[in-house]
Amino acid sequence: MHLSYCTNVHPAEDLAGVIEQLDTYAEPIRQRLGSDVLGLGLWLAAPAAAALADDPALRRRLRAELDARGLEVVTLNGFPYEAFQAPVVKHAVYHPDWTSRDRLDYTLDLVRVLADLMPESATYGSISTLPLAWRTPWDSSHESAARRNLDELAAVLEKSAGETGRTIKVGFEPEPGCVIENTTQAAALLGSVDTRWLGVCLDLAHLAVAWEQPAQALDRLAAAGVPVVKVQVSAALQADDPAAEGDVLQAYVEPRFLHQTRSSIGGATDNLDEALQQQLPGPWRIHYHVPLHALPSPPLSSTVPVLRQAVRELLARTDCEHYDVETxxxxxxxxxxxxxDAAGLADGIAAELAFAQELLTTEVSAR
Incomplete structure (x- = not known):
């Protein structure tokens, strides 16, 4: 089992910036945890991925920089294409989508990079990606275009495994508002792909926002033959009485990211401010990744209880080996x-990793 933290929290767009992250955050986090090795769920913006894919010497350099700092990479986050920490991201994170050759080429670049970064001890590598596209526009022509790209992706993954001896799998990450919003849609749309190489990346915050029950969700995927190749260990924001908690919720309204909001009785908006304006009936779960180890602003809570239940079910029902903390x-x-400051961010990420490590260790020991 590999535990990591996702570096999409950092804004680097090129290799120099990625290496700077290792010194500023990753190595200090490893030292805070007292670990010999720290896992990274590495995010590479498309230009950096292309440069690395085109140059074996650059890949060797990055691998050497990781090794020198006690860092390992078995998984990449291939969801954001670039500029994920720009002042405004919102719907831009879903472009290019899986109807586009650009999305396929970016992912194939990541496959080439990951094959050279993975430690020899890793059973497989994983790349998480967006759940095909945002829900609109989407019709049969979009689905056909995406399916052609997925078929080519699977063929390249099979060829790469034969040439490198390294198995790499791609996980499509259900997210509220997207073509694949939940495990029901994942089972329907991914059950016919080549599941030797393609599966799902299960983000536990998204699972909670969709008000899915972990055991039922995993049963649904298993029945469709869709494997969980990666788990993003994350928690969403929860408001049990949003009508009374509006002032506190207002502090979470911000311009950078979408914060899809879902009511337990079926109401939905694509952003938190819309839910507040519409007075959506509660309780709410909000696509706002909050630190795992710390409570949100009271009286709000988080979906950590769902996370705990999901980890227990995942360990019992799947052979997924990759758990990536993604706040x-x-x-x-x-x-x-x-x-x-940077030291404060390193402290927070280290605390999240300690929380996740204790949770995984406790659940494994209890089996």
Whole structure:
């Protein structure tokens, strides 16, 4: 089992910036945890991925930089294409989507990079990606275009495994508002792909926002033959009485990311401010990744209980080996909860990893 933290919380767009992240955050986090090795769920913007894919010497350099700092990479986050920490991201994160050759080429670049970064001990590598596209526009022509790209992706993954001896799998990440929003849609749309190479990346915050029950969700995927190749260990924001908690929720309204909001009784908006304006009936779960180890602003809560239940079910029902802590919203948290500097962010990520490590260790020991 590999535990990592996702580096899409950092804004680097090129290799120099990625290496700077290793010194500023990754190595200090490893030292705070007292670990010999720290896993990274590495995010590479498309230009950096292309440069690395085109140059074996650059890949060797990055691998050497990782090794020198006690860092390992078995999984890449291939969902954001570039500029994920720009002032405004919102719907841009879903482009290019899986109807586009650009999305396929970016993912194939990541396959080439990951094959050279993976440690020899890794059973397989994984790349998470967006759940095909945002829900609109989407019709049969979009689905056919995406399916052609997925078929080519699977063929390249099979060829790469034969040439390199390294198995790499791609996981499509259900997210509220997208073509694949939940495990029901994942089972329907991914059950016919080549599941030797393609599966799902299960983000536990998204699972909770969709108000899915972990055991039922995993049963649904298993019945369709869709494997879980990666788990993003994340928690969403929860408001049990949003009508009374509006002032506190307002502090979480920010311009960078979408915060899809879902009511337990079926109401839905694509952003938190819309839910507040519409007075959507509660309780709400909000696509706002909050730190795993710390409570949100009271009286709000998080979906950590769903996370705990999901991890228990995943360990019992799947052979997934990759668990990646993905809290990318540190920089937009309410000011009182936001890290003041790089050291504060490293402290927060280290605390999240310690939380996740204890949870996984406890659940494995209990089996």
């Amino acid at each position: 990318y919203t540190w920089g937009v948290l309410p000011e009182s909860q936001r890290p003041a």
